[in-house]
Each structure stands twice: as C-alpha cells, then as structure tokens.
Amino acid sequence: MSGHSAGAEIERLIQLLARLPGLGPRSARRAALQMLGKKETLMRPLADAISQAADHVLTCSTCGNMDTKDPCSICTDTRRDAGVICVVEHVADLWALERAGANSGQYHVLGGTLSALDGIGPDDLNIAGLVDRISGGDVREIVLALNATVDGQATAHYITDQVQSYGASISQVAHGVPVGGEMDYLDDGTLAAAMKARRPF
Structure with missing residues (x-):
C-alpha cells in the first residue's frame, strides 16, 4: 500500500467523522488518531457495531422510533x-x-x-x-x-x-x-x- 493511499484513507475517515454533530475537523482528527492507535480494542469493534447498526436498525413505521x-x-x-x-x-x-x-x-x-x-x-x-x-x-x-x-x-x-x-x-x-x-x-x-x-x- 502506498503512502498516498494510506493518507487518503485516513483523510476519508476524518472527513466522515467531521460530519458528526459536535465534531469539527480538529476533533475528528483527534478521534481518528485515537481509533488508529487502538485498532483491536476500539476501531474494529466500532466498525463492527456501525456495520451491525446499519444492517439491523430500522425506523418504526408506527411512531418513528x-x-x-x-x-x-x-x-x-x-x-x-x-x-x-x-x-x-x-x-x-x-x-x-x-x-x-x-x-x-x-x-x-x-x-x-x-x-x-x-x-x-x-x-x-x-x-x-x-x-x-x-x-x-x-x-x-x-x-x-x-x-x-x-x-x-x-x-x-x-x-x-x-x-x-x-x-x-x-x-x-x-x-x-x-x-x-x-x-x-x-x-x-x-x-x-x-x-x-x-x-x-
């Protein structure tokens, strides 16, 4: 993997995190570094939780919950x-x-x-x-x-x-x-x- 590719992937992670409410670019950068520094204990479980939520969480057709x-x-x-x-x-x-x-x-x-x-x-x-x-x-x-x-x-x-x-x-x-x-x-x-x-x- 080239250095450019790794940089682009980190940058994409930071840009996506920065879209979350309460996280600006600086906070997103800090969060990304924290995750990358704790891949096994934080980043992989978080990625798994996000994937599970994306696949299984629904909006209730009755109330909107x-x-x-x-x-x-x-x-x-x-x-x-x-x-x-x-x-x-x-x-x-x-x-x-x-x-x-x-x-x-x-x-x-x-x-x-x-x-x-x-x-x-x-x-x-x-x-x-x-x-x-x-x-x-x-x-x-x-x-x-x-x-x-x-x-x-x-x-x-x-x-x-x-x-x-x-x-x-x-x-x-x-x-x-x-x-x-x-x-x-x-x-x-x-x-x-x-x-x-x-x-x-």
Whole structure:
C-alpha cells in the first residue's frame, strides 16, 4: 500500500467523522488518531457495531422510533398506555424521555418542526401519520413535548388545529426550562417534572 493511499484513507475517515454533530475537523482528527492507535480494542469493534447498526436498525413505521424491529419495542409493549401519545420532534427527544422514565404512553416522532426559514412544511414532517393514529378514536390524550422554540410552538399550534376534532385532550409539557431550551439537553429530573406538570394547550 502506498503512502498516498494510506493518507487518503485516513483523510476519508476524518472527513466522515467531521460530519458528526459536535465534531469539527480538529476533533475528528483527534478521534481518528485515537481509533488508529487502538485498532483491536476500539476501531474494529466500532466498525463492527456501525456495520451491525446499519444492517439491523430500522425506523418504526408506527411512531418513528429507531429499533431493530418494526413496530418497535415501545409500540408493541402491552404494559404501556396506548391511549396517550407523546409527540416529539426527534428520536433523541424520545430517548431522553425514556431515560427519565417520564412517559408511560406511546410516542410519535415528527422528524423536526415546521420552519418557514428552512422551507419545512407539514408534508415534510410525520404529521399525517399522527392524524391517522388519532383518527381511530382510541387515543385519549396527546402530549405535545416539543421544544420551547418559535418553530416548536408553531408546530404545536398546527398539530392542535389538525387533531382537535378527534376528541382527544391536548396537553403540552410544562416548560420549566429556558425559552429556546432543547429537550435532549435537559436533566432527567427536569424532564420528569415537565411531563408531570403538563397542562391543556
């Protein structure tokens, strides 16, 4: 293998790592060097884990969660309250609420928020899927656990307009967090308290 080829492979690894959130070019370079220095204990197991995840992790066609089966383990858990659907922007928010043990119902992942600036409209989000789930009439409550941002609140209002005719009560998590705060960065206690203190929207 020529020196040029090895350099190109390392550079490709660094460029791919730099695409990850929170990793700029310098952090990516450090991560690549760390992996290359620990090939057997870190790099090969990581490559294997990435390959396994790419082959086996699916997006749940019901709620949008990521799992190794579809429907996911949350949707198929009969101990959960199917009459409550907690609506979140991203899978990271779902996982944060699960870590906190804050929701005993089901979930629905929108995949983002409405944003005129970014050109994201209702058809770009999983809102139609939510309406389908609610239209059956078995859902008693919709909990809007969206970020306390302008786009998050605009999305909450839009969803309310779409689903209020189906008879389910609509509540919103209490925002005991700074305006502009994001669910995934909150501690478990704050998340759990916000879920408990939800109120009609």
